[in-house]
Amino acid sequence: MEAGFLAADMLAPALERQKHWGSPLGKVLVSTGIMRSADVARLYGRQRGLPVVDLRTEPRDPALANPQELDFYLKEDCLPWQRRAGETIYVAGNPDAARTAIAAREGRHLPVFVTSQNGLRRLLARDFAPALTERARFDLMRRMPESSAAARLSPIQAAILALFALLLPIALLVAADATLKAANVALGLVFVSLACLRYVSIFVGLTSPPSPEETAYADRGSPADADLPVYTIMVPLFREARVLPILARALREIDYPASKLDIKLIFEECDPETLAAAKALKLPEHFEFIVVPDSLPRTKPKACNFALPFARGDYLVIYDAEDSPEPLQLRKAIAAFEAGDEKLACVQAQLNYYNWNENWLTRQFAIEYAAFFDLLLPTMVRLGMPIPLGGTSTHFRTALLREAGAWDPNNVTEDADLGLRLALLGYRCGVIRSTTQEEANCRLANWVRQRSRWIKGWMQTYLVRMRHPIKLYRSLGFRGFLGFQLLIGGFTLSSLVHPVFYVAAGMGLASGAGEPGQGALLTAFNVLVLISGYSLSIAAGMAAVSARGLFPLFGQTVMMPAYWLIISAAAYKALWQLVTRPFHWEKTEHGISSMVEGRLARSGEKSISGTSY
Structure with missing residues (x-):
């Protein structure tokens, strides 16, 4: 109040909020926009009789700080600032809290001056940016290389893929009909299994x-x-x-x-x-x-x-x-x-x-x-x-x-x-x-860009986790492993292949598959895959929108087959980008809905134009 930051009639509400929130008064005033962090630092220094350092005008000696100690600086909100009279001086957002930790780290008590907490963190982010960037990019790769998607395929996966690429043409040459039918049935079972999981979710998720x-x-x-x-x-x-x-x-x-x-x-x-x-x-x-x-x-x-x-x-x-x-x-x-x-x-x-x-x-x-x-x-x-x-x-x-x-x-x-x-x-x-x-x-x-990125990421996740399938099974157990295969693997695979069932069923019907010996069973299977897969998924969609109260969407669920076809288009784009641009992040454009202007008006702010995407 003496410094002019707080009017007399604001004191009681601020103290009541401090008591209710259980936070220091300075944090209360900063978080409610009444004061700035730098102002609190100056008052703190005056109250404690400590010098106050403005890091914008009184820069630190860069030779004193060690990037290897960055976590300590961040934890204690402190940083070695300058040397005077042969002694290292630290600055801290809260010297009372940091002083003991600094003494333990340095092996003796050192002078600790006051600085703005926000200003200190901005300086740490700027001056230690190379170390922070290197950690952000490579820490997981160093600590858990088996969990990093930096390499698309492990050596074993690459060998299996090469072997598959070698054997598939041979199988098609030797027994093309049997190979295609077996693949057809296997993929159909994946598609139906995922639909069954969606259907089961109606009963488990709601009851x-x-x-x-x-x-x-x-x-x-x-x-x-x-x-x-x-x-x-x-x-x-x-x-x-x-x-x-x-x-x-x-x-x-x-x-x-x-x-x-x-x-x-x-x-x-x-x-x-x-x-x-x-x-x-x-x-x-x-x-x-x-x-x-x-x-x-x-x-x-x-x-x-x-x-x-x-x-x-x-x-x-x-x-x-x-x-x-x-x-x-x-x-x-x-x-x-x-x-x-x-x-x-x-x-x-x-x-x-x-x-x-x-x-x-x-x-x-x-x-x-x-x-x-x-x-x-x-x-x-x-x-x-x-x-x-x-x-x-x-x-x-x-x-x-x-x-x-x-x-x-x-x-x-x-x-x-x-x-x-x-x-x-x-x-x-x-x-x-x-x-x-x-x-x-x-x-x-814009939707395709977003969805292809999501599917590409699920492809990455599946490949990373399947580098060690036995270890994955032991860690997740049967149910966990099955859930992973159905959701991550099954969804990705069905997004790619379910249009094939349209083609296969259509070709079978067009070629007279109803006649004996013309693949009637396989055509019936493909039709059943499409009908059952969509029916079960539509039922889940109806249950979900009803439970959420989005009743106008109830009839819209029958349009899911058309929606899934554009998901398939995005999936093929994702597969292409997994090969050509695996780490590219396709930006999703936001703020394009017709409802955004109304939400901006309710936010009390004018629309900010000129955004580039």
């Missing part, structure tokens, strides 16, 4: 007892605000200037003490426009901006890996730029983690779309998401199967995320891969009943 973490918040609520832990929110951004106001509003509406939110907006160095748009929003300083230096692969998982060392929360969630999570979602995740055991490493929230009724494509997309997140994933959790995570609204125990090696920068569906890697390490992932609303892709070309 079986939920897991403890699914109902934890409804059963027990969340801890009091003062007892809630720090929660990190990471949002990787690339060419997302247009939707930033919507994102900012959604994050500010999250029902969680702002002083305990550690929000990281992650920008690419080659995208200054989005960073400038974020700065123009003038967000409170618990929104931290992290700029990732340009390097290949330019992927979301690499950006998340770069930012992960700065995460201060016990728990961490990933959101996408177009996300609007339910305000209670973090509290529901905390309740789920407390209800689960120490092996619960992650919980996945449900995803669906606010523009689900915009056009035919968004309606089909919404049906697919409802069936996947509301039925299939809960079914796999309840049956004890590992789940492929959804890429957003995935909540982690931060320590276990780091133990698992974080994200594979070379896998373009990084969370599907991570969910399986956690299972191999003996951990499990659950689901929670909380929805994040996203923007459904409403343009076909």
